[in-house]
Amino acid sequence: MKKIFFVLSLLFLCLTLLASCSTKQAEEKAKVTLYYASLGNDKIIGEEREINLKKGESLPKKALEELIKGPSKPELRNNIPAETKILDLDIKDKIATVNFSKEFSQFPGIMAESFAIISVVNTLTEFPEIEKVHILVDGKELLAPSGMPYGLLKRYDLASINNSIIMNKTTITLYFSDDGANYLVPEYREVVKDKPLEQIIVEELIKGPQQPGHYKTIPPETKLLSIKVENGTAVVNFSKELKTKHWGGSTGEAFTIFSIVNSLTELPEIKKVEFLIEGKKEETLAGHMIFSEPFTRNENMIKK
Structure with missing residues (x-):
């Protein structure tokens, strides 16, 4: 009986090892190059x-799946929306x-759209069997901002693109509060002009400061x-959180208003700033200042 048990155990062990070897043989490792934007969106x-x-898997499709997952390096970013799925890949x-x-x-x-397209095209054209890429979305041609289809895309010259960026x-x-909430202090930030500068300024203000003490x-x-921006006035429309999530206080209210106004009026074409919340004028932001009229620059709040 012991002998039979030993033989069965040995047989089971052999079968397990064979299955393991078969799985390993069914998979192989491959190196691919995936293309991402830098964290600051200033190069690819x-x-x-x-x-x-796995056996039978398409390497270009697998590379594309890996591309969508995003970069492993923290200094890179993925401009392809994370929920994107590959419906089909035909070569x-x-x-x-x-x-x-x-x-x-x-x-x-x-800019995000351009970088995503470059990422896809250059990742796929790493493979010798691919020279051009045709991008569809739900079976229809992807349209450029001009309204025209992108068509067949060749590999992009990254040296030229990175230089142009x-x-x-x-x-x-940008103006933020100093550590004592006494003055607004300037913070200089390098950005890529992929949107109107007034939009970039407000979006960067919302992100908050990068320097210690701000x-x-x-x-x-x-x-x-x-x-x-119309006739020298920037009309800025915020979501309700500007008001509902505001921390209050007369100082806090003034700092919010004039950090935006002073940052925007750094642009020579903007002389005044008018605020809307959810498309409507509000009488006040936090109960201390009239908020329904346009504001001009306040140099007195800036630390000299």
Whole structure:
């Protein structure tokens, strides 16, 4: 009986080892290069990654799946919306036609869209069997901001693109509270001009300061709904959180208002700032200042 048990145990062990070997043989490791934007959206960088490829899997499709997952390096960012799915990838005559789910086209801005497309095209054209990429969304051609289809896309020259991005950068001045809430202090930030500068300024203010000793002036839950400049006046439309999440106090109210006004009036074309909340004028922001009239720059609040 012991002998039979020993033989059965040995047989079971052999079968387990064979199954393990079979699984290992069914998978192989492959290196791919995935392309992402830098954290500051100022260049496109390749990230080499080792992936496990199962028998019968398409390496280009697997690389694209890895691309959507995002970078492993903290200094890189993924501009492809995280919910994006690959509905199909067909490669024929050195053209890769990739059909993404509708989420792929939900970009926050033109720069994000451009970087996402470059990431896809350059990742796929790493493979010798692919020379051009055709991007579809839910079976329809992806349209450029001009309204025209992107069509067949060749590999992008990253050296040229990265250089042009550098040339498209500028420095903006943002005003935040000092550590004693006595003055507004300037913070200089380099940004890529992928949107109107007035929009970038307000969005960066909402993100908050980067320098130690500087403090936020806008509730972080606040969203910028719209901004337009007409006849020297910037009309800024915020979500309700600017008011409902505000910490209150006359000083806090003044710092919120004039951090925005003074930052925007750094642009020569803006002389006044008018505020809206959810598209409507409010009599006051926190109960201490008239909020329904346009504001001009307040130099007295800036630390000299």
